[in-house]
Amino acid sequence: MPAATSETVYERLCQLIFCGEYETGSPLVERTLADRLGVSRVPVRETLTKLVAQGALLGGRKGEGVRIRRYSPDEVQQLYDFRAQLEGGVARLAARAATEADLLRLTLVRDQMEAALDDDEPGRWGILDRKFHQALAEACRNDRFEQALKSLLNESFFVFYVLARRSSQRELSADQLARHKREALDDHSALIELVQQRDAEGAEQRARLHILRSAERVTRALIEADLRE
Numbered sequence: 001m002p003a004a005t006s007e008t009v010y011e012r013l014c015q016l017i018f019c020g021e022y023e024t025g026s027p028l029v030e031r032t033l034a035d036r037l038g039v040s041r042v043p044v045r046e047t048l049t050k051l052v053a054q055g056a057l058l059g060g061r062k063g064e065g066v067r068i069r070r071y072s073p074d075e076v077q078q079l080y081d082f083r084a085q086l087e088g089g090v091a092r093l094a095a096r097a098a099t100e101a102d103l104l105r106l107t108l109v110r111d112q113m114e115a116a117l118d119d120d121e122p123g124r125w126g127i128l129d130r131k132f133h134q135a136l137a138e139a140c141r142n143d144r145f146e147q148a149l150k151s152l153l154n155e156s157f158f159v160f161y162v163l164a165r166r167s168s169q170r171e172l173s174a175d176q177l178a179r180h181k182r183e184a185l186d187d188h189s190a191l192i193e194l195v196q197q198r199d200a201e202g203a204e205q206r207a208r209l210h211i212l213r214s215a216e217r218v219t220r221a222l223i224e225a226d227l228r229e
Contacts, residue, residue: 009039106139109135191207
């Protein structure tokens with residue numbers, strides 16, 4: 001097997017696990033994942049252990065192995081409450097420390113999202129949304145906050161873009177989807193402006209509001225799924 005760093009395997013494995021290919025509750029077989037990535041089992045094992053420790057995966061029980069967790073509405077709310085606090089802190093730090101290059105990166109991603117408002121390809125919007133939040137994490141200029149948020153994004157985007165869609169009783173209408181995209185874009189634009197103005201408190205509050213608004217859609221979809229069972 002070719003050599004690969006643990007960091008590279010971590011990123012590639014997260015993309016594979018949280019792309020929607022695996023159902024919640026599905027076991028994740030170490031050897032199979034290593035073969036898919038073309039790497040040895042050691043960095044795969046390290047990554048799975050790390051994701052279990054972070055709470056993104058379940059594991060550790062004898063005979064069950066590692067698997068994608070099933071989410072209750074309460075667990076989703078806990079996830080988004082945590083992310084709202086974390087990303088609020090990231091936005092506050094970004095307002096104090098972001099460079100001109102950071103602001104340019106955020107603006108360029110925002111502009112790409114605006115150009116994709118009428119794009120019918122669902123995956124395109126999610127990729128750009130993720131890029132924006134990664135860029136915000138980098139703009140905070142704090143390695144611990146950046147790494148923590150980027151790790152949490154893997155799980156959050158799986159829950160929002162994959163799990164919520166699977167659980168929802170109905171697909172969003174074209175008007176509803178357009179409204180959701182516009183709200184997200186408006187939040188992103190406001191965050192850029194607040195960071196640029198060095199308004200730390202305003203940036204933190206807007207970031208928290210943005211994340212908690214997303215939580216409402218996911219928890220509603222899961223509650224609808226529970227009622228159908």
